[in-house]
Amino acid sequence: MEKETKCIVSGYTPKNGEPRMIPIIQSTTYKYDSSEAMGRLFDLEDSGYFYTRLQNPTNDMVAAKIAALEGGTAGMLTSSGQAANFFAVFNIANAGDHVVSSTSIYGGTFNLFNVTMRKMGIEFTFVDPDCTEEELAAAFQPNTKCVFGETIANPALTVLDIEKFAKAAHSHGVPLIVDNTFATPINCTPFDWGADIVTHSTTKYMDGHDAAVGGAIVDSGKFDWMAHKDKFPGLCTPDDSYHGITYAEKFGQGGAFITKATAQLMRDFGSIQSPQNAYYLNLGLESLPVRMERHCENAQKVAEWLQANDKVTWVNFPGLPGNKYYDLAQKYMPNGTCGVISFGVKGGRAAAEKFMAGLKLASIETHVADAHTCVLHPASSTHRQLTDEELEAAGVGADLIRFSVGIENVKDIIADLDQALALI
Numbered sequence: 001m002e003k004e005t006k007c008i009v010s011g012y013t014p015k016n017g018e019p020r021m022i023p024i025i026q027s028t029t030y031k032y033d034s035s036e037a038m039g040r041l042f043d044l045e046d047s048g049y050f051y052t053r054l055q056n057p058t059n060d061m062v063a064a065k066i067a068a069l070e071g072g073t074a075g076m077l078t079s080s081g082q083a084a085n086f087f088a089v090f091n092i093a094n095a096g097d098h099v100v101s102s103t104s105i106y107g108g109t110f111n112l113f114n115v116t117m118r119k120m121g122i123e124f125t126f127v128d129p130d131c132t133e134e135e136l137a138a139a140f141q142p143n144t145k146c147v148f149g150e151t152i153a154n155p156a157l158t159v160l161d162i163e164k165f166a167k168a169a170h171s172h173g174v175p176l177i178v179d180n181t182f183a184t185p186i187n188c189t190p191f192d193w194g195a196d197i198v199t200h201s202t203t204k205y206m207d208g209h210d211a212a213v214g215g216a217i218v219d220s221g222k223f224d225w226m227a228h229k230d231k232f233p234g235l236c237t238p239d240d241s242y243h244g245i246t247y248a249e250k251f252g253q254g255g256a257f258i259t260k261a262t263a264q265l266m267r268d269f270g271s272i273q274s275p276q277n278a279y280y281l282n283l284g285l286e287s288l289p290v291r292m293e294r295h296c297e298n299a300q301k302v303a304e305w306l307q308a309n310d311k312v313t314w315v316n317f318p319g320l321p322g323n324k325y326y327d328l329a330q331k332y333m334p335n336g337t338c339g340v341i342s343f344g345v346k347g348g349r350a351a352a353e354k355f356m357a358g359l360k361l362a363s364i365e366t367h368v369a370d371a372h373t374c375v376l377h378p379a380s381s382t383h384r385q386l387t388d389e390e391l392e393a394a395g396v397g398a399d400l401i402r403f404s405v406g407i408e409n410v411k412d413i414i415a416d417l418d419q420a421l422a423l424i
């Protein structure tokens with residue numbers, strides 16, 4: 001099936017007389033006829049549900065749809081994108097281990113890695129996404145467990161050379177994890193280019209309507225854990241907290257990663273998405289291809305308009321010919337990138353603040369990537385905890401305005417920009 005069809009039908013097939021829409025299973029627990037039947041679930045001998053802190057049928061249907069869209073073998077929903085990235089990395093990297101990550105990533109993920117996960121004893125080496133293969137290879141250590149990057153980085157809009165990162169990861173015997181939030185599987189499927197695990201903040205385009213915070217993890221099923229047994233004891237040796245199960249043996253290459261993340265991490269951290277939110281997410285997924293097309297079309301027009309405006313010093317949009325990442329974007333996402341643009345206003349910080357105050361249609365939000373046009377000045381809001389040096393390294397200068405183009409009529413979006421820029 002094509003992606004547009006998967007968005008409608010994947011994950012749930014009602015039988016005769018059953019609800020057309022994915023049912024919301026709003027239940028914490030599940031009833032069994034015998035202790036023996038429930039015990040088999042706890043032993044992971046049978047698949048089924050026993051407690052919604054770990055798994056819920058509504059969530060699993062929606063996760064299966066996202067897995068189908070990404071072309072993966074298994075998927076899970078998490079309570080947020082932060083939880084998805086934490087689980088994806090922590091599932092294979094523990095205290096004493098090391099991770100190679102692109103510097104150009106979401107600020108929240110950077111803090112998660114650089115502050116919180118360091119406190120947990122995991123080391124990170126951050127590399128410029130545009131580094132040479134030699135520089136990338138030099139970042140690896142014997143205890144490196146994975147490589148991390150974002151398809152299109154939020155908010156720097158750098159496009160990851162997925163093949164370059166996948167090649168480096170695989171030659172060091174570790175998987176590549178790609179956060180595919182901005183491109184969505186509609187515009188890019190990282191597994192086609194060698195990525196092994198994909199994560200999402202479903203809070204952005206997937207939900208698409210400012211309705212529900214959520215995250216997702218999908219496994220490609222392509223990484224051979226058992227071929228690198230020594231590096232991944234958590235997957236390849238018995239789990240004492242689960243009756244001695246060896247995930248990679250019992251659930252195979254296609255199921256081990258997600259089963260371990262569910263059975264261990266979801267059990268212990270409980271970062272489950274509520275079934276109600278999963279239902280909203282599914283509504284968003286149904287219209288995702290139509291919305292992405294409009295987001296990209298509108299953003300292209302806005303980017304071109306901004307580029308021609310003399311109050312604007314620079315425009316960063318990977319869909320603009322001449323952009324540093326135009327060629328990579330054409331390679332990895334030829335049908336469009338995303339609806340997010342960044343640009344600088346003539347007159348720096350003060351002018352940027354005037355412009356922000358003048359906007360009427362575009363609303364000031366930390367949020368990005370949904371139906372409503374919204375705008376942010378990261379240096380004075382979301383990224384204020386970063387030092388100037390870290391801001392530069394993350395590709396977010398103090399003058400940067402992030403503009404998330406919605407699906408309103410583009411004439412109204414441009415008219416709003418025009419009147420706000422005129423105030424400068």
Ligand SMILES: *Cc1c(COP(=O)(O)O)cnc(C)c1O
Pocket residue numbers: 080081082083085106108109150153154179181182200201202203204213214215
């Ligand atoms: C927003 C975002 C996250 C974090 O997701 P939440 O749902 O806000 O927890 C992670 N990665 C990217 C690329 C994001 O844009």
